[in-house]
Amino acid sequence: MKIIKFAFAVLLCTSIISCSSDDDNNTTDLTGQTGTLALKFDNGVGDQDFIFGVTYNKSNGESYQLETLKYIISNIRVKDAEGNTFTYPLENNAFIIDESNGNNAGEIFVTLDNVDAADYTEITFGIGIDQERFAMGAEGQGDFLVEAEAAGMMWSWATGYKFTRFDGTFSTGELVDEPLNIHMGSVGTSLDNYREVTLSFPNTVRVRETASPEVHIKADFAKVFDGETSVNFADGYGQVHTSSETTPVIANNLPGMFEVHHVHNN
C-alpha cells in the first residue's frame, strides 16, 4: 500500500513536472524574439588537433602536411523539435572556415545574429556554394564574391568557387614532398560538387534574447582522404581541381568530416 502511495506520488510529481514544463513551452511566447547562435569549427585529424606543418599519416601509409586549410560553409539552417526550420538569410549565409583565422585553440567562429528564438535539435549546412545560388548570377553572390576572391577561393580561368583550399605537400612510398592541392568546386552546370550535412545536437540548443548558445563542431580532416572512399595520392589525389572523376569523390568525403561534439547553452 505504501508502495502504491509512493508510486502515486511519484507519478503525480512527474505529471506536474512535465505539465509545468509543457506550460513553460506554451506560455513562453518566443514569437519575435531573436538571439545569437555561435558555431565553433574545430579542425582536427583523427584524435589530434590540426596544426600547420605537422605531418599526418593516412590509412595507406601515405602522409601529408598542410600550409593552407580553408573551406566554404553555406546555407546554414537549424530545425527545432517541432520541425520548424530557421534558415539564415541567404545574402549572409556563406562563410569561409579558414584555419589560419582560428583562435589559440584553433577554433574558428561563425556567429549567426538574429536567429529566431527556439529550442533547436539539429543543424544542416552545405559545403561549398549550391548551383541555385550560382545561377542567380551577381545577385546571388553579393559581397561573398570579393571575400572569396581575397581568400583565394575563386578560380580566375573559369567562373566558380573553390569549395576547398587544402595546400601543402604529400609523400608516398616513392614520392617525397610533392605538391598537394585540393581545390575542389562545382564547375559550370554539369559538375555539382556541393554537398550538405545534417547533424543532430546532443542536447537542445536554446536560442533566446538572453541566451547565446555555442555549438562546437569538430571537423576531422582525415576524412577528406579516408572518408566514404579512401583515396591514394599515388593515384592522382594529390592534385584535385576540376576533374569530373576525382572531385566528386572528395566532395562525397567532406560531409563525413563533421560532428557536433558538444553544445554550450550560455
Added chain:
Amino acid sequence: MKKIIVIMFLQVFVLSCSKDQEVGYVPVPLALEAPSNFPELTYNLDNNPLTEAGFELGKSLFYEGKLSVNDAIPCAFCHEQAFAFTHHGHNLSHGVDGAIGLRNSLPIQNLAFLNEFMWDGAATHLDMQPIIPITSHLEMGETIGNVVEKLKSDPNYQQQFERAFEDGAVNAANMLKALSQFMVMMVSSNSKYDKYVRNEDDVTLSAMELDGLQTFENKCASCHATDLFTDQTYRDNGLPINPQLDDKGRFDIFEDPNDLYKFRVPSLRNVEKSYPYMHDGRFQTLEAVLDFYDHGMVENGNVDPILLREDQTYGISLDAYEKESLIAFLKTLTDNEFLTDERFSEY
C-alpha cells in the same frame, strides 16, 4: 551685400536641388525584346532588371581602364565595336604589360541568348564572365576587390552606382550587374539576312547569296544552328594542334579526355568583321577558313564524327562556287546598325 548673400543662398539651393534630382535611384526601365527569328532569352532579367542608368554604368565600366591592374586595359581593348567587339586583326588577345593571351577574343553580341560563354564554356553565367578577363594575369591582371576599391574612391562612379541601383552601393554585385545590363542589350539582329527572313523592308538576297544560304543549310547549319548561328556545343573541328600553345580547349575545364581540343561553335554573325578566325585566330580570311574545312582537317585524336566523310577523311567538301557563294551569304550576316550603334559606342 544682402542681395549677394541672397543670390548665393539661392544658388546653393538651386544647386542642391539639381544635385538631388541627378543623384539617387530613379529606375527608367529598358526594354529588351527578342527578335522574332531568335530563340528565347536565356538571361534571367528578374535578378537584374534593365534600367537606363544601369546600362549607362555598364557602358562606362566596359570602357574603363581602372578594371585592369595598370588602369590602361578596358574590356573594349580587346572588344572593339567596329569589329563586332573583337580584337581587330589580332590572332591572340593582348593584355597588361604586353602579355599575350591564349585565345582570340570572341565577339560580344547576343549574349543574352547564350547559356555558356568563352571558347571553352568556362563561364556559365554572364554576370560572372567578366571575372575571368579582369583577374587573368594575361588580360587585365586585377582583382575584383581592388577594382571595387578604385571605383569607390571615384565620385563619378559613386553617383553612377547611386543612380543605377536601389541600394546605391559600389560593390562587386552591382558592378557585375551593370556590365551584364550593357552586354545584354548588345543584340545584333538587323543584318540583311535578318531583314530577309523577317520579310522586312522588301529586302531580298541575290541569287548567289541564296545559293550560299542553300549550301550553308546543307553543310554548315547542323553546328551553326538557329539564327544565333551556333548550337552552343563544343566540338573538335580537326584543326592541326599548334604545339606552341598546345591548347586543349574544353579539356581544361573538366579534365575529361572526351573534351580534348573541343571549342565552342562560334556564332557567325558579323563574321565578315570579326577576323581572324578560330580559337587561336590562325586564319585571316573566310577563304582560308573554307579551304581548311574542305581539305585542311587532320585527325588530331578527337575530331567530331559529324565531320567524317564517306572516304574516311575529315572535312566538308566545298567546290569553288560553293565557297564563293557561302562567303557572299556570310556577308549578309553583317549588321551595320549594330556595328555603328551609338548606344554601344565609347564616344
